[in-house]
Amino acid sequence: MSGPLSHIKVLDLSRVLAGPWAAQNLADLGAQVIKVERPVKGDDSRAFAPPFLNDQNGQVTKESAYYCAANRGKKSITINISSPEGQELVRELAKEVDVIVENYKVGDLARYGLGYEDIKRINPGIIYCSVTGFGQTGPYKDRPGYDFMAQGMGGLMSITGERLDLPGGGPQRVGVPIIDMTTGMYATVAICAAIAHRAVTGQGQWIDVALLDSCVALLSNQAMNYFSTGKSPEALGNAHPNIVPYQSFKTADGAIILACGNDNLFNKFCEVAQCQYLAKDPKFATNGQRVNNRAEITQILGEIFIKKTTKEWVQLLDDAGVANGPINSIAEVFEEPQVQARGMQIELPHAAAGKVTLVGSPMKFSATPITYDIPPPALGQHTQEILEKVLHKSEDQIALLQSSGVI
Numbered sequence: 411m412s413g414p415l416s417h418i419k420v421l422d423l424s425r426v427l428a429g430p431w432a433a434q435n436l437a438d439l440g441a442q443v444i445k446v447e448r449p450v451k452g453d454d455s456r457a458f459a460p461p462f463l464n465d466q467n468g469q470v471t472k473e474s475a476y477y478c479a480a481n482r483g484k485k486s487i488t489i490n491i492s493s494p495e496g497q498e499l500v501r502e503l504a505k506e507v508d509v510i511v512e513n514y515k516v517g518d519l520a521r522y523g524l525g526y527e528d529i530k531r532i533n534p535g536i537i538y539c540s541v542t543g544f545g546q547t548g549p550y551k552d553r554p555g556y557d558f559m560a561q562g563m564g565g566l567m568s569i570t571g572e573r574l575d576l577p578g579g580g581p582q583r584v585g586v587p588i589i590d591m592t593t594g595m596y597a598t599v600a601i602c603a604a605i606a607h608r609a610v611t612g613q614g615q616w617i618d619v620a621l622l623d624s625c626v627a628l629l630s631n632q633a634m635n636y637f638s639t640g641k642s643p644e645a646l647g648n649a650h651p652n653i654v655p656y657q658s659f660k661t662a663d664g665a666i667i668l669a670c671g672n673d674n675l676f677n678k679f680c681e682v683a684q685c686q687y688l689a690k691d692p693k694f695a696t697n698g699q700r701v702n703n704r705a706e707i708t709q710i711l712g713e714i715f716i717k718k719t720t721k722e723w724v725q726l727l728d729d730a731g732v733a734n735g736p737i738n739s740i741a742e743v744f745e746e747p748q749v750q751a752r753g754m755q756i757e758l759p760h761a762a763a764g765k766v767t768l769v770g771s772p773m774k775f776s777a778t779p780i781t782y783d784i785p786p787p788a789l790g791q792h793t794q795e796i797l798e799k800v801l802h803k804s805e806d807q808i809a810l811l812q813s814s815g816v817i
Contacts, residue, residue, distance in 0.1 A: 413440020429513035430480040431594025437483025466764035485792035545620035557587040564625025654700035659715035669733040758785035
C-alpha cells in the first residue's frame with residue numbers, strides 16, 4: 411500500500427453513504443480498510459438500484475452502481491453482529507485497527523458491547539468515529555436521519571432552487587446527497603486530525619459527527635447573511651446573494667455561467683462584450699451597486715448574452731481571462747479535457763463485472779500519490795482472507811462460523 415495513511419488500519423462498520431464516504435477517503439489516502447457487512451444482504455446501498463453494473467458480456471450483475479460509488483479500496487467481510495460470536499469477531503478486528511467508522515443509531519453498538527467505551531478497553535488508542543443524523547447528544551439524538559431530511563431541516567433547501575415568485579420556484583434538494591458526503595468529508599478531516607493528535611500524545615478519542623451539524627456548518631456565508639441582517643436568505647436560482655453578475659445566462663443555443671468575483675473581472679467582461687458603458691454607470695460600477703440593482707443589470711446582460719452561442723462566449727471570455735463555463739451534462743463532464751487530464755475517471759477490475767469505471771479522487775499528492783488497488787468488493791469477497799490472515803482462524807474455525815450463520 412502507498413499513500414500518506416498507508417500505516418493506518420480502519421474498520422468500517424458503516425453503510426449507505428456518509429460513513430462509507432469517510433472510509434473510502436481514508437482508503438484513497440492509503441489506509442487498509444476492512445468493511446463489515448451483514449451476511450446475505452450486506453450494505454443497504456447494495457439494494458439502491460437499478461442501475462446495476464453490467465459484466466463484460468453486457469449482462470446485468472447484482473452489484474449496484476450506488477454501492478460502488480463509496481466503497482473502493484476496501485475489503486469486505488460478512489459478520490452477523492447480532493450474534494455473540496459475531497460481536498466477538500468484531501472485537502478481535504477492533505484490536506487490530508487504528509480507526510473505527512460506524513453509523514449505527516445512538517447506543518446501538520453499545521448494546522452489542524461494541525460502543526466506544528467497550529472498544530477503548532481493549533484498544534486504548536482507538537479513534538472511534540460515530541456518524542449519525544443528529545449526533546450523540548441533544549433532544550433529537552435518537553431520531554433516524556437521512557441526507558434529504560438534513561437538507562430540509564438544516565436550511566439548505568430553503569436557499570436552493572428558483573425564486574418563489576418564478577415558475578418552478580420552491581425548496582429543492584441538491585442533485586447529489588451533498589450532506590452525506592459533506593459529513594463524510596468532515597469525518598475524514600476529524601479522523602486525520604485525531605491520528606495526528608495520537609501521534610503526539612498516544613491518546614485515541616471518540617469523534618461525533620452529524621448530518622444536521624454538517625448542513626448547518628455548510629450554510630457558511632448564507633448563515634452570516636442571516637446573522638448580520640436578521641433576515642433569512644431566500645432562494646435565488648442560479649444567482650449569488652452577494653455577488654453580481656455571478657449566475658447563468660441563456661445564450662443563442664444554450665446557457666453559460668459568468669462569474670465576476672470582483673470589479674476588475676466585471677470591467678474585463680464589459681470590454682469583451684462591448685458594453686463598457688455598464689462599468690462606468692454609477693448603478694453598476696461596483697459590486698455593491700450591482701447587488702442593489704440586480705434586476706436591472708441582469709436584464710441588460712441577458713439581452714447581451716442571447717446574441718452569441720455558448721461556444722462563442724466561452725472562447726471570448728477565456729481569451730479575456732474572465733471566469734466562465736458551460737453547464738455540462740454528466741456525460742459532458744467526463745468529456746472535458748481538463749477532467750480527463752486530472753485523472754478523474756478511473757477503471758478497476760471487478761469480481762462480478764470484470765471491470766468497473768469510477769470517479770477518481772480529487773486529492774493530489776507530490777510525495778505520496780494516490781493509487782487505486784482495490785475495487786469495490788463483492789459482498790463478503792474477503793471474508794476467508796481476513797479471517798485467515800488478520801485473525802488467524804483455522805479452516806475448522808471458519809467452517810464452524812459459516813455453518814452457524816455468524817459469517
